[in-house]
Amino acid sequence: MNNYRIVPNLSFVSKLVERVIYSQLSAYLTANDLWPSLQSGFRQFHSTETALLKILSDIYKAIDDRNIALLALLDVSAAFDTVGHSILFRTIVTVIRPL
Numbered sequence: 001m002n003n004y005r006i007v008p009n010l011s012f013v014s015k016l017v018e019r020v021i022y023s024q025l026s027a028y029l030t031a032n033d034l035w036p037s038l039q040s041g042f043r044q045f046h047s048t049e050t051a052l053l054k055i056l057s058d059i060y061k062a063i064d065d066r067n068i069a070l071l072a073l074l075d076v077s078a079a080f081d082t083v084g085h086s087i088l089f090r091t092i093v094t095v096i097r098p099l
Contacts, residue, residue, distance in 0.1 A: 022042075026042070026043075026044075030044075038051075038054065040054075055071070059071065
């Protein structure tokens with residue numbers, strides 16, 4: 001239960017602005033073919049399933065070519081929660097502050 005966060009209550013206006021910006025940015029990236037070829041998130045007709053199928057296809061190809069396939073999976077979803085926010089803030093301010 002410690003890893004679950006309360007979903008922030010954004011106002012209607014901020015949700016609307018976010019949707020407008022996303023649709024315009026997505027349309028621009030698609031029209032100008034600027035999406036990275038392996039980008040699956042936030043793209044129409046792409047999902048975690050397409051990303052997993054790409055990984056699986058690459059592993060099968062490596063096996064067929066008699067190469068070694070190594071897959072390292074890291075779960076860093078709660079890593080930020082373990083850092084003291086005051087310590088992190090002081091570190092960021094120290095790094096950003098001009099000498």
